[in-house]
Amino acid sequence: MNADSNSPAERQKQLVRLLTQNQRRIFSYLYTLVPDRHAAEDLLQETCMVICEKFDEFQPGTDFVAWACQIAYWEVRAARQKFARAKVVFDDAVLEAVAKTAVEMTPELSERHEALAKCLEKLHPRDRELIITRYEPGGGVEAAAQRTGRTIVAAYKALARIRKLLQDCVSLQLKTETAP
Amino acid sequence: MNLSDKIRVELNELCSGLVDGTLTEPQRRRLEQLLAASPEARRVYVRALSLSASLFDYASEMQTEAPERSQRPNYLVAVRPWRWAIGALGAAAAIALAFWLGGLAKSGSGGEIQPQEIVAHLSGAKNCQWTGAAFPPGAQLQSGQRIELAAGFAEISFDSGALLVLEGPASLVVNSAWEAVLRRGVLKASVPQEAIGFRVSNAEVDVVDLGTEFSMVAEENGATEVFVLRGAVEAHPRSAVNSPARSSLVLREKQARRFERNQVAEVRNREQKLQRFVRKISLDRVVQPSAFVHWPFNEASGDRAAADSAGTIADNNRFDARLASSSSSELTSAHVDGRWDRALNCDGQLAATALVPPFAQRTPRTVAFWIKVPPDASVAESEPILAWAPASGGDHLEFAWNRAPNQGAFGALRTSAGPAFIIGTTPLRDGQWHHVAIVFSHSVRGPLKIQIKQYVDGRLDRVSAKHFAKRKAKEVGAETTVASNGEGTLSIGRRSNERGKAGFRGAIDELFIVGRALSQREIRMLMMQNRLPTPDTFAGN
Known part of the structure; x- marks a missing residue:
């Protein structure tokens, strides 16, 4: 039993x-x-x-x-x-x-999370370095700016741009995956 | 109802501002209004915020070792870390779970993270009485470690270079090389330039150091006072998001503020309290003796580079390096002006070889040197700066500048241990002298694993956090014996066994191999004074 x-x-x-x-x-x-x-x-x-x-x-x-x-x-x-x-x-x-x-939206968000991994791999290394430094434990915008040699203002702008890139990439990825 | 493109753009900008903490009050209200009015706006918002939550997760994974899996090889490669299952974000849950499974129902508070890696050590103490775990002088502190000091003074040196003196009764959580949480008690922080950005926080305030000395007093009820003794700090009240006085404060020398239940107030008896923090405390310190080999490369000519050595491995002439060139130039260009006196100039053809100091295989160690790489160095001339081939078992270690931009910053320091590697962030290929130090220390993940930290110009540039697994020499737990003829061969500039292939082009100076893990302060001293600390070096600070 x-x-x-x-x-x-x-x-x-x-x-x-x-x-x-x-x-x-x-x-x-x-x-x-x-x-x-x-x-x-x-x-x-x-x-x-x-x-x-x-x-x-x-x-x-x-x-x-x-x-x-x-x-x-x-x-x-x-x-x-x-x-x-x-x-x-x-x-x-x-x-x-x-x-x-x-x-x-939980199911959709899970799919988006999975798709994001692929999109991160596609990022330009410089952009990936910035975004990872921004989000890693102990990181932040200042650390990311410093590490990638940007000003703080430039880092904020770059982060917004990269997030948009990632968001678009994820949406495209999901569309492609669900396409017949 | 579908959102117009304009509104979508605006929403994305607002979400970015929210995530990065730059949202103004009118922008917050606008965002709230959009979210209240439109289900589609809420979906856009949830996708945007979830993206950031996912990024925290993925970025944490890059800082965390992959869970052991039976099918994995016993090394970790940094190229594709995205699929690992448990990131640092899971730590909070793991802690809660540990409490629960352990039958403890009390909730811990604060953002501690699970112990993962060594990020600091206890560098000084005076009359310490511990409430929780007792720490002997020199004790290594892991991320997430809590320090409960009932009385006395404890000095904690973070790997970033930040130095905290904690005065009991106090409770502190060491979060990372760059961050600590002061739950209660008094601390004094000294933050050198390399550690600017170091942060001390608690439930009331986040204090981000801008290169300074400051003190922080967290009372039992949570109220916290911050005093700047030198330089400046940026203080972010934790309650700031919705308070009218939202922006963070920059506090300068002699300034102080009290943070309590959403209020920011002046500190009573400020002068009197400041006086207390200015006074020096004489701490008992332990500076471990260093066994090392040092190649100063000060020769003006010839085919030898003399080494001096100290400690248990001291041995005259034994570690001298032999220079050989595969070109016909016969070493005429091998000796050039260096960072300290003369240096070894590698032209892609030169190889210097020496015995590797016979440190026991699994002991921590530090490799430090000055390096100058011409800005026009080609990728064929990138490696190895140093290659370390152990005589028996273990991984080959190599140090080079990174030539693979898809793996990390081009031109940054790359340390390889067998097939695993880490890459720093500071490009070295600029024709300037840079001081680099690579620290190998025991990993908290087990005796067969090592943690690697890279310092460039005295600043913590990269922590492996991929806990490199050492290859098991013959059997698990078998300590490799120290061979009488050293651990193997050290090649400088070129692998001695590779013919017909160009090696490293650039200059190298003041190479040290030290038989223990040096702290940031010691590395900085090596950089500034070209010598290792003696037991009285840091006394009286």
């Missing part, structure tokens, strides 16, 4: 697997609501704590990401009260509308 899938050990394994598979998606959702890396990471940690504590309530077979995002959403709301809006940029109505959109 198979091991009971509801045994504590099995549930623990299941939790580890689900969290490992989906934490990037939860982070992405949080960052959409709280566009500050450190704040979003703090909230991810808080969210993961709550997910661990409430995992008994999760129904196996249902959508884990949607369930986790619901928890994440309430963490964002709680953070707003605690820190007086702190890094939460939008009012409640817009926050809710954006949150809903983000959850609905």
Whole structure:
């Protein structure tokens, strides 16, 4: 007979697997609501704590990401009260509308994330260096400007241009993949 | 309803501003208005922000070792890191999970990241009493490491060159070579020019150093005071996004501010408090003795380059290098003016060979030298500057300037360990002297792995963070014995066994191979004074 899938050990394994598979998606959702890396990471940690504590309530077979995002959403709301809006940029109505959109778009966003890897490889090395330095842990616009020998203003402009390039590349990639 | 192209462009600009933290209050309101009005605008917004979230993830992966997989070769190549499964962003979740699985329900707060690599060390201490883990002097500190000091003073040297003196009771998290989180307590930061941009943050404020000395006091309730002793810092209140006084502050010498619950205020008794931070603290330090071999290349002629050596491997003449040229010029151009006295000039034909110092294979070490590469050096003349062939087992090490622009910055320092490599960011091919230091240290990922840091002109230029796996010599855990005739051969300028192929063109000076991992301060000293520190070098700072 198979091991009971509801045994504590099995549930623990299941939790580890689900969290490992989906934490990037939860982070992405949080960052959409709280566009500050450190704040979003703090909230991810808080969210993961709550997910661990409430995992008994999760129904196996249902959508884990949607369930986790619901928890994440309430963490964002709680953070707003605690820190007086702190890094939460939008009012409640817009926050809710954006949150809903983000959850609905989860499958598309996963595809976009995958496609982005290919688009990053296609970037000119100089552009890739800039964008990676901007986003790597401990990096930032200043570091990226310094490392690639640009002024700060030029780096901001270049970053906006590269993001647009990547966004277009990702959209094209998905169109090509879904074309008959 | 479809958005017009104009609105799409505007939305993208607003999203870029939001992500980069440059959005003004009117722009924020405009963005909010667009998002409130249009579902399509919300989709554009979510795609834009998710792109940035993905970029954090991919960029983190470049900083993180790939998870061990049974089918992977035991080395990592930097070319295609995009597919790795777990990035540093997962660290927060991993920490939470560790708490939970360990039966601890308390949530940690703050943005700590999982220990991954060594980014700092404890360089000085005085009367330290530790609440958590105790750190002996010289202890290596990993990213994500938390330091709980009950009393006394602890000096932490970051690999970037930033130096923090922590005064207990205090709690600090070492996030990276460039960042720390002060949870509570008092710290004094000294940040040399090479480490400009070093950041100390907490829940109230982010302080970005602009080359200076500053102090920070984080109280139990979170309120934080920042004092600038010298130079300037940029302070970003954490609550700034929605507060009217949104912009960050630049604080200059003798200035101070208090950050508390969304408020930025003057500091009471500022002068008095400043006085306290100015006072020098005499710390106990440990400077490890250095075993090294040094080739100054000061000869004016001849086919030998004498080496001096010190420490456990000291041996007269044993490491002297022999010069040989495959051209008919017979070494006439091998000796030129250098950065310090004379230097070795490599013309693509010259090869100098020497014994590699017999350090035990898995001990940390540092290779440092001055280099001048002509701006017109061709790709055929890029390598190797140095090649290090071990006598038994282990990877060949090579140092060159990068000739493959698809792999990294063209002309930047490239260190290869077997088939794996890292490439720096500072182009060396400019006809100027540059000081480079490559530090090999133990990786936190296990005894068979090494972490490589590259410093250029005293600045931390690149950390491998790909934890190079050393090839298992014969069996797992077998320590390679130190052969009596050294570890193998060091070739300078050209691989000695390659005939008919051009080698490196450029000059090299003051080559040091040191039997331990040097800190940024020591590398800087080597660069400025051409000597290694002695036990009293940093006393009294």
